[in-house]
Amino acid sequence: MKKRKSGQKKLEEKIASSDYEVFYEDECHFKLTLTIIRAWFLTGSQPEIKSPVDRYKVSIFGAMGSNGQLITLENETFDAKTFRLFLEKPLREAITGRNENGKKKKMLYYARL
Numbered sequence: 001m002k003k004r005k006s007g008q009k010k011l012e013e014k015i016a017s018s019d020y021e022v023f024y025e026d027e028c029h030f031k032l033t034l035t036i037i038r039a040w041f042l043t044g045s046q047p048e049i050k051s052p053v054d055r056y057k058v059s060i061f062g063a064m065g066s067n068g069q070l071i072t073l074e075n076e077t078f079d080a081k082t083f084r085l086f087l088e089k090p091l092r093e094a095i096t097g098r099n100e101n102g103k104k105k106k107m108l109y110y111a112r113l
Contacts, residue, residue, distance in 0.1 A: 020108040021096040023063040032056040061086040069095055
């Protein structure tokens with residue numbers, strides 16, 4: 001438990017410094033499955049209800065920078081490969097700015113485990 005507190009303290013120090021641009025990361029998953037539970041029909045009729053056979057799912061990764069920048073990646077699969085693709089995306093697209101000394105800020109991901 002002591003290690004975690006010291007790690008948390010180090011993280012807070014990095015967030016407070018002007019040397020890092022902090023990105024908060026999260027992901028979510030949406031799944032669309034159509035199910036007909038009840039319906040109104042005329043007596044004696046047997047209507048045909050068409051619905052897609054396939055289920056549709058999508059995973060969305062997102063990182064919000066402390067500067068307000070939002071970086072997202074949408075993908076149908078969610079695995080280590082797509083997560084790695086997402087982690088590389090902010091490295092290419094992030095606007096990190098510069099600290100007081102004129103040095104480019106480093107990126108810092110923050111994901112609560």
